[in-house]
Amino acid sequence: GAVVSQHPSRVICKSGTSVKIECRSLDFQATTMFWYRQFPKQSLMLMATSNEGSKATYEQGVEKDKFLINHASLTLSTLTVTSAHPEDSSFYICSASMFPGELFFGEGSRLTVL
């Protein structure tokens, strides 16, 4: 099946710093990628939809200035958590699809903000 890679898998940062997470589709071109967040023992919640070459669409309640999403190419989307705080600590997962096929997920990135 298609492979979606995320990097880094784990990151620890100090409060106030910014962290960038990359999501790559390794063997297919993804016009759309999705970013999800998962808190411990909870399900995945969609944060935003990332479209190649255009602005991301954010879900209600997600701060676009805090979670910057860039989808510069058909194989790469990045999520930058700006001025991270402890409450941003979470598991972030991206997904990508080859329209109209199924969605494939990355391995996730665990962010811990001290």
Add this chain to the structure above:
Amino acid sequence: KQEVTQIPAALSVPEGENLVLNCSFTDSAIYNLQWFRQDPGKGLTSLLLIQSSQREQTSGRLNASLDKSSGRSTLYIAASQPGDSATYLCARNMDTGRRALTFGSGTRLQVQP
């Protein structure tokens, strides 16, 4: 509100049992439904994808069914093994063209040897 509900939330069974995981959704409009497996601290592994025009899909010991009219899907695991222990998530893709998934809260399965 568009919700996806999974029951039970947790399940512990002895090895070898057949089991059924349930998923229900409040809106019958559906593009497809996907079942995933998630191991602790890991990403998602896609298990089965059922298109809205299909009623079931099978892969090895797994069988997933979809009943749009009742808003339900079930994942059947035959002859469970300790290696099946994980959280199982169902996710519905609405018929809106957005293709973003709405996830259920998951069923944590523990298969005891």
